[in-house]
Structures are given as structure tokens and as C-alpha cells.
Amino acid sequence: MNTLNNSDIDRYIAGFPRETQILLEKIRTSIRAAAPNAEEVMSYGIPTFQLHGNLVHFAGYRQHIGFYPAPSGIAAFKKELSVYKGAKGSVQFSLEKPLPLALISRIVKFRVKENIEKFNAKNTKICPQGHQYVKSSDCPVCPVCEKNRKPTEGFMVDLSAPARRALENKGWLTLKKVAAHSESELLALHGFGPAALPVLRKALKKAGLKFKK
Numbered sequence: 001m002n003t004l005n006n007s008d009i010d011r012y013i014a015g016f017p018r019e020t021q022i023l024l025e026k027i028r029t030s031i032r033a034a035a036p037n038a039e040e041v042m043s044y045g046i047p048t049f050q051l052h053g054n055l056v057h058f059a060g061y062r063q064h065i066g067f068y069p070a071p072s073g074i075a076a077f078k079k080e081l082s083v084y085k086g087a088k089g090s091v092q093f094s095l096e097k098p099l100p101l102a103l104i105s106r107i108v109k110f111r112v113k114e115n116i117e118k119f120n121a122k123n124t125k126i127c128p129q130g131h132q133y134v135k136s137s138d139c140p141v142c143p144v145c146e147k148n149r150k151p152t153e154g155f156m157v158d159l160s161a162p163a164r165r166a167l168e169n170k171g172w173l174t175l176k177k178v179a180a181h182s183e184s185e186l187l188a189l190h191g192f193g194p195a196a197l198p199v200l201r202k203a204l205k206k207a208g209l210k211f212k213k
């Protein structure tokens with residue numbers, strides 16, 4: 001998400017001569033277009049785009065614009081970048097020449113792909129059934145299993161997914177089993193909220209059952 005409050009970067013750019021400002025805005029716009037989901041922040045004192053970590057930085061100087069797409073971004077475009085001055089993780093674009101915006105855009109897209117792949121690799125989980133899925137939260141629920149899971153009794157259909165999961169995790173899949181427990185026991189289950197109680201109460205009543213006291 002592009003943050004609307006980019007006043008720090010605006011202020012940074014405003015500190016340069018007009019000609020440099022134009023180039024800085026150009027590179028910023030190109031990066032933004034190539035990485036629409038990245039966040040714009042100031043990091044290391046220079047404008048930075050982040051998406052699952054740092055994506056690229058750029059900076060203004062007296063003679064050039066600095067672009068920092070990480071060593072991997074430089075290495076992947078070594079040939080195209082060979083005409084520019086640079087180092088392991090940086091490249092310099094002269095103020096005298098037009099910025100290679102198409103190339104910058106390709107490098108940013110490469111970095112987006114790289115960061116997303118790294119993030120996915122780190123957060124890929126395999127459920128007991130062998131399904132692979134990506135989730136960064138600590139409450140992992142396999143989306144494939146979730147989808148395949150069919151409510152076993154009518155009353156399950158009316159429950160929210162987390163409440164249903166809570167019962168399924170316990171193996172309380174029938175009204176008889178639910179009735180063997182008290183309301184407070186159910187409320188203590190992870191994912192089981194108070195909204196699920198009236199649904200179960202109604203279903204139990206229909207079946208001539210009641211919660212345990």
C-alpha cells in the first residue's frame with residue numbers, strides 16, 4: 001500500500017535543486033508504478049520502498065541519482081547496468097542524461113518478485129495432509145483442508161468457521177457430543193465466540209437436548 005503521508009520523502013526531494021527534484025520524482029513514480037503494493041518510507045536517511053523488507057532505495061546527489069536495488073538487483077541486470085557507474089548494491093545515473101526508467105522498472109519488478117518469493121518460501125507450511133500453503137500468522141489453518149471439510153451435521157452449517165473449527169478440533173461433531181459439555185467449556189475453546197452459543201442452544205433444543213450445567 002502506498003502510504004498517503006509521504007511528507008518525509010517530499011521534504012527530502014524538496015531539498016534538491018529543481019532539475020534534480022524532477023529526476024527524483026520521475027524515479028519515484030516509476031518505482032511506485034512497478035511496485036504498487038510497496039510502502040514508501042525514509043530509511044538510512046533516503047527514500048525507500050518496502051515490500052516484505054527493503055525493496056529499493058534512491059537518493060539525490062550533486063552529480064547523479066543513486067539507485068539501490070540490493071546486490072541481487074544489480075547482479076541480475078549486470079549487462080544493462082554496465083554502462084553506468086556503480087558498486088555491489090548501487091548504480092549511479094548522471095543528472096545530464098535521461099533516466100533509464102524502463103530499466104529501473106524492470107529491476108524493481110525483479111526485486112518485488114524476489115522479495116515475495118523469499119517471503120513465501122519462509123512462510124510456506126505443509127499441513128498433516130500434505131497440502132502446501134502460505135501463511136505468516138501463528139494460527140495456521142490449511143485452506144485446502146478447510147475447503148474440503150464438509151459440515152457433518154446441520155447445526156454446523158450455521159456456525160462461523162472459527163467456531164466450527166473449534167468443535168472439529170475437539171471432535172465434538174454431533175449435538176450429543178456438544179451436549180456433553182457446558183457453555184463455559186465451549187466458550188473456553190480457541191475460536192469459539194459467544195455468537196455461536198444461541199445457534200447451538202437452538203439446535204440442541206430442537207433435538208431435545210441441553211448443554212451440561
Ligand SMILES: [Zn+2]
Nearest residue numbers: 127131142145
Ligand atoms: Zn490441508
